[in-house]
Amino acid sequence: MSRPDLERLGAVYPRYLNAIVLHGLATAQAVGLGPTDLYAVGTLSFYGRMTSGDLAAKTGLTTGATTRLIDRLEQRGLVRRVTDPADRRRVLVEAVETDALELDAALAPARDKLGEVFAACSPAEIAALTDHFERATPAFHEAIEMIRESD
Template identity: 55%
Template sequence: MRSDASQVYRRYLSAVMLHGHASARACGLGATDLYALNILQLSGAMTPGELAERTGLTTGPTTRLIDRLEQAGYVRRVPDAGDRRKIIVEPVGKPLELDRVMTPARQKIGEILGGCTPEQLDALFDYFTRAAQAYQEAAEQLRDDTAGH
């Protein structure tokens, strides 16, 4: 393994996080707002409680987060079809402003990926899939550990 592997990886993660923060700011959102919107777009509609659990926020901050996303036109609250007392938060269409802000980075990443062989892409996306699961499990473990204290 490369001697600078940890530094290269940490630099990559920092750049991704920095871009996420800058993109969120450019759209008038906070980084957690963008993270929550991403969760909703990837996982689909969910209750505010489920969103709170996924973001690690408590109820009050989650309500304010949903308010901001709703006011910006990214999500809407709808009654749950199975239980009208419940509210579901669902993403609304494509976030055009966010797409506009992220397009330059997406194009550059597309160019990088376009230069990869099919085998390199298979390895890269296998890594993304397995690393995402590892990070998810580690986050859940940290949440469980801190909930016990």
């Protein structure tokens, strides 16, 4: 791989990540949630129910702060507590599928704009991009854990 290629990636990629995070913050603000709260809901809906403790680990909060986070989300009807029948100390939290948030509306501009970007791609390019996204996602999750371990 040639040097110029990597340099261009190095220049473009940080700005790209910056834009995505900024967009995430703006979305949270638009739906009236803190960033952590909104992305906790996302995590729950993408990866399914998990215990309060697991959610604490994912978000990097203490268990106490996580209790309060779940309280807030439950109060807004975004999340549901289910006691684990196998171990009644544990509380499973699951996303309620609803659009109590107007999350769909908040994401509409991104969907439109990104839709145009993807629409300009060939099927092969879409496949390549999807492959990349699929590999990059766990890489970010691993990086998150590593950041938190070295605190």
